[in-house]
Amino acid sequence: MDYKKLLARAIGEKTGSSSTEIEGWIETPPDPKMGDYAFPCFRLAKTLKKAPPLIANELYSTVKLPDCFSKMQTAGGYLNFFVEPSALARDVLARVFSEGESFASSGEGRGKTVCVEFSSINIAKPFHIGHLSSTVIGNSLSRIYKHLGYNTVRINHLGDWGTQFGKLIVAYQKWGDKETVEKGSIRALLDLYVRFHKEAEENESLNDEARAWFRKIEDNDPAAMELFNWFKELTLKEDGRVYEMLGVEFDSYAGESFYSDKMGAVVDELREKNLLIQDKGAQIVDLAPYDMPPCIILRSDGATLYATRDLAAAIYRKKTYDFYKSLYVVAYQQNLHFRQFFKVLELMGHEWVKDCEHVNFGMVSMEEGTLSSREGKVVFLEEVLNASVEKTLEIMKEKSPDLEDKLTAARQVGVGAVIWGALYNSRIKDIVFSWDKVLNFDGETGPYAQYTYARCCSVLRKAGEFDAGSIDYSALTDTESQALLKAIGALPDTVREAASRNEPYLVSRAVIAICSAFNKFYYENRIMDEDPSVRNARLALTDAVRTAVKTGLYLVGLEAPEQM
Numbered sequence: 001m002d003y004k005k006l007l008a009r010a011i012g013e014k015t016g017s018s019s020t021e022i023e024g025w026i027e028t029p030p031d032p033k034m035g036d037y038a039f040p041c042f043r044l045a046k047t048l049k050k051a052p053p054l055i056a057n058e059l060y061s062t063v064k065l066p067d068c069f070s071k072m073q074t075a076g077g078y079l080n081f082f083v084e085p086s087a088l089a090r091d092v093l094a095r096v097f098s099e100g101e102s103f104a105s106s107g108e109g110r111g112k113t114v115c116v117e118f119s120s121i122n123i124a125k126p127f128h129i130g131h132l133s134s135t136v137i138g139n140s141l142s143r144i145y146k147h148l149g150y151n152t153v154r155i156n157h158l159g160d161w162g163t164q165f166g167k168l169i170v171a172y173q174k175w176g177d178k179e180t181v182e183k184g185s186i187r188a189l190l191d192l193y194v195r196f197h198k199e200a201e202e203n204e205s206l207n208d209e210a211r212a213w214f215r216k217i218e219d220n221d222p223a224a225m226e227l228f229n230w231f232k233e234l235t236l237k238e239d240g241r242v243y244e245m246l247g248v249e250f251d252s253y254a255g256e257s258f259y260s261d262k263m264g265a266v267v268d269e270l271r272e273k274n275l276l277i278q279d280k281g282a283q284i285v286d287l288a289p290y291d292m293p294p295c296i297i298l299r300s301d302g303a304t305l306y307a308t309r310d311l312a313a314a315i316y317r318k319k320t321y322d323f324y325k326s327l328y329v330v331a332y333q334q335n336l337h338f339r340q341f342f343k344v345l346e347l348m349g350h351e352w353v354k355d356c357e358h359v360n361f362g363m364v365s366m367e368e369g370t371l372s373s374r375e376g377k378v379v380f381l382e383e384v385l386n387a388s389v390e391k392t393l394e395i396m397k398e399k400s401p402d403l404e405d406k407l408t409a410a411r412q413v414g415v416g417a418v419i420w421g422a423l424y425n426s427r428i429k430d431i432v433f434s435w436d437k438v439l440n441f442d443g444e445t446g447p448y449a450q451y452t453y454a455r456c457c458s459v460l461r462k463a464g465e466f467d468a469g470s471i472d473y474s475a476l477t478d479t480e481s482q483a484l485l486k487a488i489g490a491l492p493d494t495v496r497e498a499a500s501r502n503e504p505y506l507v508s509r510a511v512i513a514i515c516s517a518f519n520k521f522y523y524e525n526r527i528m529d530e531d532p533s534v535r536n537a538r539l540a541l542t543d544a545v546r547t548a549v550k551t552g553l554y555l556v557g558l559e560a561p562e563q564m
């Protein structure tokens with residue numbers, strides 16, 4: 001299936017340019033009628049000192065077309081190539097059948113580690129729909145890198161440090177009780193937090209009490225730690241349910257508090273390197289030469305900041321995992337923060353900061369209006385997921401009354417719909433979440449992709465066995481089969497590109513492309529044709545679709561229901 005490589009080698013032989021360079025120049029024509037690959041000859045105009053159409057003509061008569069191609073054509077300054085249709089069928093099916101569900105995988109990442117920090121929820125705060133994007137983008141990227149052979153470390157950088165925990169302890173002691181908090185969990189903690197802020201408006205001294213309690217947490221005071229750990233436990237238990245529904249796991253929950261004993265070393269290093277300056281009692285790194293506000297390292301009372309913890313975390317991750325790449329899947333609201341602390345790492349001389357990347361994404365709002373935890377209009381992600389499962393169940397009762405295990409399918413599809421909603425567009429786009437959009441079984445949605453998968457399974461179930469060992473590839477040379485084969489064959493390159501741009505939506509779109517090509521194929525061709533060799537070839541193609549869609553769904557974090 002390495003058509004580009006074969007072409008690049010053939011062209012390279014005649015031009016003296018390296019085939020890797022040529023491979024990078026080869027394009028896919030916008031219209032398949034123009035061929036499967038195109039070589040833009042203007043790339044060679046400078047070295048060959050000739051006009052592109054002339055180069056195209058010369059290459060046309062000299063290049064030896066590799067076997068799996070049927071023809072080449074010149075079109076102005078382009079040289080277009082057509083893959084031989086039955087060779088395409090043979091190559092695509094062979095790769096899918098030999099790789100199975102590891103289709104589109106590779107070993108390019110062998111021996112390299114990618115840290116993916118994602119989700120990074122806050123203790124005692126709701127897991128809201130804003131955390132959804134981070135969670136599903138990060139999960140998908142981790143799966144994609146793993147598929148490409150990288151060793152991945154999935155990190156949940158918990159927000160578990162800061163004076164708010166002092167506030168929570170004060171509020172709990174004054175107005176809370178064990179039973180209510182056990183029962184209400186995050187909601188009860190949130191109520192306490194809101195109450196604290198209300199009361200503190202009247203009573204300034206509450207803030208001093210809160211600071212004192214946070215100090216105790218910093219000093220590892222047993223009474224303070226007991227409450228702090230309890231809040232953490234409650235949050236993780238509740239949010240664990242969401243992770244389970246989403247099928248998301250982590251290798252590390254080392255959050256902000258994990259770095260509390262590692263920041264001293266960072267401050268020392270900054271001081272040794274003459275980067276710290278005093279500013280109104282605070283210790284800062286001046287970033288004015290880089291057009292940024294200063295990065296505050298220590299407050300005037302000696303307390304560390306969010307950025308200090310991120311510096312410690314980055315250094316720790318480099319030391320511990322010796323990463324090839326370290327990704328931070330965090331909303332674009334924090335762009336400045338990341339630019340600042342990356343710059344500080346650079347000034348410290350940590351050249352590996354070039355391998356750190358802020359994988360940012362846009363805002364998620366519900367159709368009714370933007371969500372915000374401060375105004376108390378919080379929508380918990382768990383509620384959204386449950387509602388989606390319920391709505392899906394209703395649709396299934398209507399559409400597939402005979403389906404046996406509706407609840408399992410509704411869970412897979414309902415949860416999948418929500419995940420897909422956050423992964424179908426380029427990360428940076430703001431998303432307006434709407435039920436009509438995510439639960440549309442005919443649109444370019446998760447349910448549509450899952451439905452196509454289930455349809456393949458059903459066709460194959462009804463047909464019984466087919467013989468993958470003797471496929472008549474010439475039965476797959478019609479337009480629909482060829483379009484479908486190309487869509488499947490495109491997945492490996494797409495997965496690679498999704499990793500290099502950290503964009504899972506490329507995979508979602510590739511899955512949809514396969515699904516819509518399959519549905520066209522399905523309407524235009526009778527799979528259960530009278531001619532046994534045609535039937536066998538079409539079943540083999542259907543089986544390849546099944547595998548490719550399952551793999552694609554997995555890579556974006558969706559399950560593949562066999563019936564729905």
Ligand code: ARG
Pocket residue numbers: 117120121122157158159310328330
């Ligand atoms: N907990 C933070 C939030 O919910 C996100 C943490 C991002 N990660 C980081 N390394 N700063 O906004």
